[in-house]
Amino acid sequence: xxxxxxxxxxxxxxxxxxxxxxxxxxxxxxxxxxxxxxxxxxxxxxxxxxxxxxxxxxxxxxxxxxxxxxxxxxxxxxxxxxxxxxxxxxxxxxxxxxxxxxxxxxxxxxxxxxxxxxxxxxxxxxxxxxxxxxxxxxxxxxxxxxxxxxxxxxxxxxxxxxxxxxxxxxxxxxxxxxxxxxxxxxxxxxxxxxxxxxxxxxxxxxxxxxxxxxxxxxxxxxxxxxxxxxxxxxxxxxxxxxxxxxxxxxxxxxxxxxxxxxxxxxxxxxxxxxxxxxxxxxxxxxxxxxxxxxxxxxxxxxxxxxxxxxxxxxxxxxxxxxxxxxxxxxxxxxxxxxxxxxxxxxxxxxxxxxxxxxxxxxxxxxxxxxxxxxxxxxxxxxxxxxxxxxxxxxxxxxxxxxxxxxxxxxxxxxxxxxx
Amino acid sequence: xxxxxxxxxxxxxxxxxxxxxxxxxxxxxxxxxxxxxxxxxxxxxxxxxxxxxxxxxxxxxxxxxxxxxxxxxxxxxxxxxxxxxxxxxxxxxxxxxxxxxxxxxxxxxxxxxxxxxxxxxxxxxxxxxxxxxxxxxxxxxxxxxxxxxxxxxxxxxxxxxxxxxxxxxxxxxxxxxxxxxxxxxxxxxxxxxxxxxxxxxxxxxxxxxxxxxxxxxxxxxxxxxxxxxxxxxxxxxxxxxxxxxxxxxxxxxxxxxxxxxxxxxxxxxxxxxxxxxxxxxxxxxxxxxxxxxxxxxxxxxxxxxxxxxxxxxxxxxxxxxxxxxxxxxxxxxxxxxxxxxxxxxxxxxxxxxxxxxxxxxxxxxxxxxxxxxxxxxxxxxxxxxxxxxxxxxxxxxxxxxxxxxxxxxxxxxxxxxxxxxxxxxxxxxxxxxxxxxxxxxxxxxxxxxxxxxxxxxxxxxxxxxxxxxxxxxxxxxxxxxxxxxxxxxxxxxxxxxxxxxxxxxxxxxxxxxxxxxxxxxxxxxxxxxxxxxxxxxxxxxxxxxxxxxxx
Numbered sequence: 028x029x030x031x032x033x034x035x036x037x038x039x040x041x042x043x044x045x046x047x048x049x050x051x052x053x054x055x056x057x058x059x060x061x062x063x064x065x066x067x068x069x070x071x072x073x074x075x076x077x078x079x080x081x082x083x084x085x086x087x088x089x090x091x092x093x094x095x096x097x098x099x100x101x102x103x104x105x106x107x108x109x110x111x112x113x114x115x116x117x118x119x120x121x122x123x124x125x126x127x128x129x130x131x132x133x134x135x136x137x138x139x140x141x142x143x144x145x146x147x148x149x150x151x152x153x154x155x156x157x158x159x160x161x162x163x164x165x166x167x168x169x170x171x172x173x174x175x176x177x178x179x180x181x182x183x184x185x186x187x188x189x190x191x192x193x194x195x196x197x198x199x200x201x202x203x204x205x206x207x208x209x210x211x212x213x214x215x216x217x218x219x220x221x222x223x224x225x226x227x228x229x230x231x232x233x234x235x236x237x238x239x240x241x242x243x244x245x246x247x248x249x250x251x252x253x254x255x256x257x258x259x260x261x262x263x264x265x266x267x268x269x270x271x272x273x274x275x276x277x278x279x280x281x282x283x284x285x286x287x288x289x290x291x292x293x294x295x296x297x298x299x300x301x302x303x304x305x306x307x308x309x310x311x312x313x314x315x316x317x318x319x320x321x322x323x324x325x326x327x328x329x330x331x332x333x334x335x336x337x338x339x340x341x342x343x344x345x346x347x348x349x350x351x352x353x354x355x356x357x358x359x360x361x362x363x364x365x366x367x368x369x370x371x372x373x374x375x376x377x378x379x380x381x382x383x384x385x386x387x388x389x390x391x392x393x394x395x396x397x398x399x400x401x402x403x404x405x406x407x408x409x410x411x412x413x414x415x416x417x418x419x420x421x422x423x424x425x426x427x428x429x430x431x432x433x434x435x436x437x438x439x440x441x442x443x444x445x446x
Numbered sequence: 447x448x449x450x451x452x453x454x455x456x457x458x459x460x461x462x463x464x465x466x467x468x469x470x471x472x473x474x475x476x477x478x479x480x481x482x483x484x485x486x487x488x489x490x491x492x493x494x495x496x497x498x499x500x501x502x503x504x505x506x507x508x509x510x511x512x513x514x515x516x517x518x519x520x521x522x523x524x525x526x527x528x529x530x531x532x533x534x535x536x537x538x539x540x541x542x543x544x545x546x547x548x549x550x551x552x553x554x555x556x557x558x559x560x561x562x563x564x565x566x567x568x569x570x571x572x573x574x575x576x577x578x579x580x581x582x583x584x585x586x587x588x589x590x591x592x593x594x595x596x597x598x599x600x601x602x603x604x605x606x607x608x609x610x611x612x613x614x615x616x617x618x619x620x621x622x623x624x625x626x627x628x629x630x631x632x633x634x635x636x637x638x639x640x641x642x643x644x645x646x647x648x649x650x651x652x653x654x655x656x657x658x659x660x661x662x663x664x665x666x667x668x669x670x671x672x673x674x675x676x677x678x679x680x681x682x683x684x685x686x687x688x689x690x691x692x693x694x695x696x697x698x699x700x701x702x703x704x705x706x707x708x709x710x711x712x713x714x715x716x717x718x719x720x721x722x723x724x725x726x727x728x729x730x731x732x733x734x735x736x737x738x739x740x741x742x743x744x745x746x747x748x749x750x751x752x753x754x755x756x757x758x759x760x761x762x763x764x765x766x767x768x769x770x771x772x773x774x775x776x777x778x779x780x781x782x783x784x785x786x787x788x789x790x791x792x793x794x795x796x797x798x799x800x801x802x803x804x805x806x807x808x809x810x811x812x813x814x815x816x817x818x819x820x821x822x823x824x825x826x827x828x829x830x831x832x833x834x835x836x837x838x839x840x841x842x843x844x845x846x847x848x849x850x851x852x853x854x855x856x857x858x859x860x861x862x863x864x865x866x867x868x869x870x871x872x873x874x875x876x877x878x879x880x881x882x883x884x885x886x887x888x889x890x891x892x893x894x895x896x897x898x899x900x901x902x903x904x905x906x907x908x909x910x911x912x913x914x915x916x917x918x919x920x921x922x923x924x925x926x927x928x929x930x931x932x933x934x935x936x937x938x939x940x941x942x943x944x945x946x947x948x949x950x951x952x953x954x955x956x957x958x959x960x961x962x963x964x965x966x967x968x969x970x971x972x973x974x975x976x977x978x979x980x981x982x983x984x985x986x987x988x989x990x991x992x993x994x995x996x997x
Contacts, residue, residue: 039969050970123571124981155519155771159762162773165965166564170591170777171634198962200591200777201635201648272634303759307636309774327514328541328572331524331534342532345521411981413567420511420775422567423970424977 036064040426043122043370043407044074046315046417047186047193059084059429061408068187068223077390078408084432086389092396097434100401104365104443107382107398111363114138117352119387120317120371121436122412122425126325128437129367132444134338139361140326141352144319145334147279149347150289151312152323152333154296161299163274163309164418165192170199173207174270176263178236178277178295180214182313184221185278186417189313191224194276208266212236213281232259237285240294247298273308275299280316313417317371320415321422356381365443369403369436386439401439404431448487448924449474450898455492456905458869459499460878461891465870471497473898476924480894488926490919494906498873499890500554500899500922502880505674505704505739506821508544508581509558509572511565512751512781515771516822520749520785537748537822545577547828549927552901552917555580555889555942559623559674559704560753562586564776566617566973567982570941574984578922580889580899580939581984584674585617586753588624588656589631591777592959597659598649603666604949607995610663611948612956616972618943618986620884621671622664623704625753626678627653627692630780633756640756642678642691653678657695665699667946668991670885672700672737677709680757684713686722693729693736702883705741705820706730707802719794721858723804731810737883738809741820742802743795744829747787748822758782777963788825791851798824800847800858806837807863812871813879831914837867838910872914885989886942898924940987941978947995 040052052075053064060079063072077083088100108114116129116138133140142148154160168175175194183190194209207228211218215233222229234242234255245252246267251260267273275295282288295310302308314320323333330336330343335350337343348354355361356378365384366375374392377383383397388405406412409431415422434442452471457464472479472486507513516538517524523535531547534540539547548556556576561569561583573581587593587610596606610622628651629640635648642653661673677692679685689709693701703709712720730736747766752758755772758781762770765784772782788795802824809815817834821827836843844861847854855861881890888897902919920928927935953968960968978986 039967041970050966124983127575152518155515155769156521158769159765160771161759162771164774164776166776166778166963167634167774169965170963171774193965200595200963271636307634323518324514324568325571327517328509329575331517331532331538331540332521333518344533345524411977413571413981415568420565420568420773421966422565422571423966424567424973424981 037428040428041407041423043414043425045186047189048414048416048423049188050423054428056429061429070187083389086402089400091398100399101442104384104399107363108136113361114363115352115355115361116140116365118142118322119366119368119375121367121369122318122406122414123321123325124412125369125436126322128440130329132440135444135446137338139337139350141350142319142322142334144317147283148314148319148323150279150292151314153289154293159300160296161303161309163311164420168274169193169196171201171272172274173202174266174273175209176275177211178213178239179211179218180281181217181221182278183218187223190222195224195226195228210263239291243294243298273302275310276313278313311418315415315417318414320419324415367436369406386436402433403436403439404433409433410435449482451486451489452492452497453489455495455497457497458873459892460874462893471892473924476898478892478894478896478898492902496903496905498901499877499892500901501552501876502890503553503556504816504880504884505559505818506556506827507751508556510561510569512783515783516749516751519783536826536828541572541575545579549578549920551830551915552920554899554922558583560586561617561619562775562779563613563617564778570618570982570984574982577936577938578927580942582620582942584621584623585613585619586623586625586779587613588627588660589779594631594649597651603662606659607663607666608948608952611667611946612952615945618941618973618978620942620944621669621674622660623674624660625676626756627656629678629756630753634774640678642688654695657692658697661696661699661701666996668993668995669944669946670992671883672702674702674704676704680754681708683711683719685709685711686725689726690729698735700735703738706738707741707805710801710805717793721797721801721804723801723808727805727808730814737814739816739818740802740805741818741824742833743788743798744825745788745790748825749783749785750823751783753779753781755780755782758784793852796850796852796854797857800854800860803836803860807865812874815875816880817875831911834872834914835911840866941984942989943986944989944991946991
């Protein structure tokens with residue numbers, strides 16, 4: 028870890044903020060202030076440099092909105108935990124090591140553990156818990172995939188470098204990258220606006236993605252039953268027919284707005300499985316937001332289950348419905364919720380019916396004052412760690428790039444659940 | 447650290463040629479010592495006890511992406527509510543349960559054989575969460591585009607050696623494994639089979655060439671563990687021929703054929719499926735540098751998990767329950783998870799059971815064959831005590847054969863084999879031999895200065911299955927972790943690694959390659975020693991290579 032007075036350049040730093048986790052970030056650190064040196068998109072650069080703001084050095088612990096010291100805050104948390112009959116530990120964003128600590132803490136207090144995105148990633152898992160699934164990863168897509176379909180309304184905005192780094196790269200070794208065909212299917216206006224990478228290999232197709240099953244059915248039967256023009260449909264069909272390695276990508280967080288989300292994902296998977304009877308194809312559900320891939324993987328090896336577990340004295344029990352955090356909170360079935368939000372900037376929606384503790388990165392937003400707020404360091408900025416990328420296979424090391432004023436989320440969890 | 451005195455035990459220490467000899471063992475600061483200067487803190491009366499070094503499992507899938515996929519895919523099997531530890535199924539246990547069940551059986555070191563370098567961080571993090579045991583991994587090579595490209599361009603062996611050594615260091619591994627050489631890669635280009643002398647479409651090289659080059663690299667780098675080979679044609683009737691050809695591909699250099707049972711199939715008879723254990727063990731018995739582990743099949747539900755995406759995809763139609771996942775991974779390898787239920791009502795499964803046992807019993811030297819079920823592919827590791835009984839008790843195995851739902855008596859020579867393994871042979875194949883073949887100088891032995899990893903069995907228990915399932919004491923790093931069959935102390939083992947020498951210039955080439963073609967940089971692909979201890983959570987222990995690199 029650098030000293031405050033150091034002036035150094037750090038290379039190949041992994042970005043913790045989106046699940047692409049670009050690892051080519053170069054940062055100058057002077058007087059504990061970060062300056063990103065790469066020619067990155069402004070939105071990526073800003074995520075690092077916002078950590079120079081005063082609040083990232085000065086945020087204090089809060090009890091019911093009033094400033095206090097760490098010991099008072101952690102003691103108050105202990106009291107809330109000891110008075111609680113049912114505690115939910117809700118992982119709102121973390122890396123592998125914080126996820127480990129959440130499970131360890133839950134085992135000390137017989138807590139329930141869920142991830143804030145579990146509604147989404149459980150839909151992806153459901154496919155291979157029921158049927159067959161052919162998956163791929165980013166480097167395979169970059170180098171081997173000659174035809175790519177991205178079902179998206181807004182994905183390119185959420186993952187600004189996905190196109191440049193993976194889908195439409197300059198270099199691929201198994202194929203001529205110039206011949207790659209990339210179809211971005213969904214809200215065309217939004218996709219065109221969100222795509223900062225201009226490239227003639229990309230075809231934007233305007234389509235309502237709730238009708239993905241109809242499009243796939245049309246592609247299988249080679250008969251256009253969709254509202255797409257025959258010209259566009261045939262262009263897509265021709266590329267798929269010629270493809271040596273077709274990749275289909277989507278983000279379940281986008282599809283979840285449709286009632287038939289699970290059916291849509293299943294149909295994509297079924298289509299890929301069918302193609303593999305004679306040719307090669309694979310799918311990738313873009314996931315990993317807010318460290319959900321890290322949480323799911325860690326929970327699986329420690330408890331056997333991906334999320335929604337409760338420690339029952341001897342071991343973790345799983346119940347997809349009974350330990351669904353959203354339901355637990357709405358039905359007032361828990362009396363204490365501990366939010367662990369070490370990375371994300373998304374606003375946490377607290378329910379005033381029960382007690383709330385937030386262990387959060389210093390600028391964590393929330394709708395109502397929690398009973399206790401304890402600021403924690405950010406893995407990848409303040410602390411070392413490791414985190415899974417969107418393909419759920421590659422995990423990357425997170426560095427400590429500045430000297431932190433805050434405890435790590437792991438230490439805070441250890442302190443407040445100390446017996 | 448405590449000192450211990452194990453008094454009056456019957457010692458089985460094959461590394462020192464000591465079998466069934468009364469002897470005291472002394473332990474100080476985690477090591478075995480000749481004697482103690484002071485009165486020991488703990489003395490264990492070992493009268494009527496058998497003392498062996500801690501057992502070593504050299505091929506068990508205990509960490510990495512495929513294991514976790516299986517845990518998530520098959521969560522309906524996590525219902526062991528009568529189990530003290532957790533609900534997870536024995537064939538896909540949690541990390542905690544893995545450690546507890548291994549240590550309770552007296553296993554103190556276990557090795558994950560299919561560690562994808564790109565997935566190494568996950569594999570090590572998972573294994574770091576397994577208590578008690580030491581662990582390690584074999585890095586999977588031989589389907590990665592970088593290596594195949596080097597070979598197809600006719601790169602010098604020395605450059606390939608540099609790459610192999612780099613990968614071992616970068617992924618913090620102890621050996622190299624090749625799975626379906628070239629086949630996983632070929633599957634990505636839509637080849638559905640790749641025989642030993644068949645060219646892949648993309649790289650125009652054969653599995654034979656890949657095995658030859660990798661076996662040479664492992665030898666020239668002085669890596670103690672021979673190239674660990676999962677042969678071509680996994681599970682295909684008649685595959686024994688390609689297994690023999692794969693063995694020949696090493697051209698006399700050390701080679702370890704893993705889960706050889708799955709590669710010992712003939713295609714004779716009405717059902718085009720027969721045992722070729724005799725042909726395979728003939729090779730094993732006559733070729734000095736050849737070793738194998740068996741991958742014994744035992745009946746029941748399990749999950750098959752393999753890097754062999756080509757064959758796992760082909761096998762998915764046999765999935766039970768009917769679900770599966772295959773994956774192409776990072777231009778490096780692949781994986782396939784297919785749940786499977788072995789049943790003695792199936793002729794093929796029943797014969798697989800017999801082929802494994804035939805292989806064990808026809809192998810003449812317990813130093814060359816290792817006790818594995820390819821956990822969980824053939825059966826969970828918790829079935830080892832049952833397997834040991836099958837090997838040590840002819841009547842027991844004949845009775846089971848007679849009771850089978852499917853009559854395979856005309857298809858197996860099992861009943862004609864009179865051999866029963868001795869305790870000495872079991873000690874050899876589970877202790878000294880795996881330690882030697884992995885280059886673990888301080889394990890698998892009760893020599894002075896060896897790690898005090900020791901298992902104590904109660905010889906009054908007549909049933910060897912029960913005896914091996916429940917050692918009375920287990921000592922790990924000199925700490926009594928199991929006493930009278932109960933867990934007494936939780937400790938965390940180390941990750942066993944090696945660091946072969948290489949010319950650093952390979953990193954420059956790889957750096958360029960990664961920048962151009964990969965989606966992460968080389969520096970983040972590599973796992974440093976500090977990262978292992980600080981972030982991943984496991985200290986490493988660096989073992990010596992056999993010799994200086996042959997340039």
